[in-house]
Amino acid sequence: MINRRNLLRAAAILPLARAPFPGEALAQDAYPSRNITMIVPFPAGGQADLAARPVALALERILGKPVIVDNRAGGGGGSIGNAAAARAAPDGYTLLMTLSSLAVLPEADRLFGRPVAYEVSQFAPVARVLADPTLLAVPASAPWKTLQDFVEDARKRPGQIPYGSSGPYGTLHVAMEMFTASAGIKLLHVPFRGAGPALTALLGGTVQALASAPGTLKQQVDEGKMRVLANWGSTRIASFPDLPTFGELGYKDVEFYIWAGLFAQAAVPAPIMTRLREAMAQAVKAPEVIKTFESAGSPVAYLDAPEFSKFVAEDSARLIAAVKKIGRVE
Numbered sequence: 001m002i003n004r005r006n007l008l009r010a011a012a013i014l015p016l017a018r019a020p021f022p023g024e025a026l027a028q029d030a031y032p033s034r035n036i037t038m039i040v041p042f043p044a045g046g047q048a049d050l051a052a053r054p055v056a057l058a059l060e061r062i063l064g065k066p067v068i069v070d071n072r073a074g075g076g077g078g079s080i081g082n083a084a085a086a087r088a089a090p091d092g093y094t095l096l097m098t099l100s101s102l103a104v105l106p107e108a109d110r111l112f113g114r115p116v117a118y119e120v121s122q123f124a125p126v127a128r129v130l131a132d133p134t135l136l137a138v139p140a141s142a143p144w145k146t147l148q149d150f151v152e153d154a155r156k157r158p159g160q161i162p163y164g165s166s167g168p169y170g171t172l173h174v175a176m177e178m179f180t181a182s183a184g185i186k187l188l189h190v191p192f193r194g195a196g197p198a199l200t201a202l203l204g205g206t207v208q209a210l211a212s213a214p215g216t217l218k219q220q221v222d223e224g225k226m227r228v229l230a231n232w233g234s235t236r237i238a239s240f241p242d243l244p245t246f247g248e249l250g251y252k253d254v255e256f257y258i259w260a261g262l263f264a265q266a267a268v269p270a271p272i273m274t275r276l277r278e279a280m281a282q283a284v285k286a287p288e289v290i291k292t293f294e295s296a297g298s299p300v301a302y303l304d305a306p307e308f309s310k311f312v313a314e315d316s317a318r319l320i321a322a323v324k325k326i327g328r329v330e
Contacts, residue, residue, distance in 0.1 A: 032093065034065060035065055035066045035067075036068070036093050037068050038052055038055075038056050038068065038069050038070065038097055039085045040052045040070065040071050040081065040098075041072055041078030041079070041080060041085075042194035043194040043196045045196020045197075046194050046195030046196045046212075046213075047099060047213040047258050048078070048097050048260050050130070050215050051129045051260035052260075053292075055097070055289060062283060063279055074193060077104070077170025077171070079105045079118070081096070082105065086119070087118075090265035090267035092268050092269075095262055096123065096263040096264075097260060097262050097263075099170075099259065100257065100315060100316075102263075102316075103316035103319060104169050104171075104316075105170075106120065107320050112328060121266060122265060124263065124305070125262075125312055126261070126263060126264055126277060126305055127262050127280035127305065128259055128303035129261055129262065129302065130215070130258075130298050131259040131260075132214050132215065132301075133233025133237060134172070134213060134232040135213070135240065136211055136228060136231075137202065137217050137220075137228050138209050138229060140224055142227070144229065147229040147230045148249075154186070158186040159187070161209060163187050164190050164197075164198035164207040165198060166193070166194045166195045168191055169323060172198065172210065172212060176189075178256060178326075182251040182252060182253060190207050196216075203225060213298060214240060214296070214297040215293070215296035215297055218239055218240075221240075230243065230244060230245065231243045232245070233245055233255065233257065237297075238297075238299075259301070259311075261303075262276075262280060281304065284300050
């Protein structure tokens with residue numbers, strides 16, 4: 001059940017891109033006149049990077065200027081890249097392709113009494129690109145064939161099974177904390193700079209479990225390098241139809257989605273925002289974008305700015321409530 005106060009708060013800090021006023025002076029045709037940078041606040045190989053690269057290529061063709069993907073990882077969960085985008089000039093030349101942790105990280109800073117790196121109110125949603133439920137993956141060599149096997153082993157060895165994440169309070173961390181709280185187990189958290197390095201660590205045996213999006217796991221599962229045990233979504237998904245949800249397996253309040261979306265600064269002029277929205281509506285229909293996402297098991301989940309803003313407000317309220325429930329964890 002979404003807390004109404006959190007929902008209203010999240011909605012208030014996510015301004016919609018306003019429609020241009022009649023006669024507004026800024027010429028839409030003037031944008032863009034130079035290269036555009038798309039910041040991805042994680043290393044290559046994760047969900048945000050998967051979303052950014054084909055979209056950037058499509059936007060480059062549509063807008064007629066290079067769109068350069070800048071993987072700016074660090075800070076835990078993407079906070080350094082998010083903050084860099086928030087501080088950039090609101091001129092449409094620095095965009096941000098980020099994940100659902102966008103709203104969680106400022107709350108985590110407040111929880112620990114740290115300076116807040118950025119506020120969500122500094123951003124305006126442009127478009128949602130992907131929205132996938134998280135999956136629990138383990139190495140193919142692991143002894144656990146089912147989620148119950150994993151939980152039983154974890155209960156016997158509290159704090160001894162290491163799992164990877166994209167950083168404290170990032171998407172992969174919050175998802176696992178939801179699961180462990182519901183299951184009554186304790187695992188060993190090993191944070192990395194992003195989902196890509198965490199995935200590499202799972203393949204290399206450094207960690208033994210990982211919550212990640214279908215698009216970053218499908219190839220490894222298909223090649224027999226990993227197996228998946230459960231799905232954080234409310235329903236089963238087409239790319240893993242035999243994979244049960246946590247809800248099916250009896251775990252309550254264990255639902256988490258890794259969405260990826262494009263943001264600009266809240267103060268970007270309305271004609272530029274309109275141009276970006278129009279370009280994104282075309283980009284997500286590009287055959288190469290559709291093919292890349294579907295091959296990875298993550299079909300396009302496009303929402304334009306008004307619908308995306310509402311979606312983010314609702315999802316953020318739920319995640320903020322989850323972080324407060326989890327409390328301070330390392």
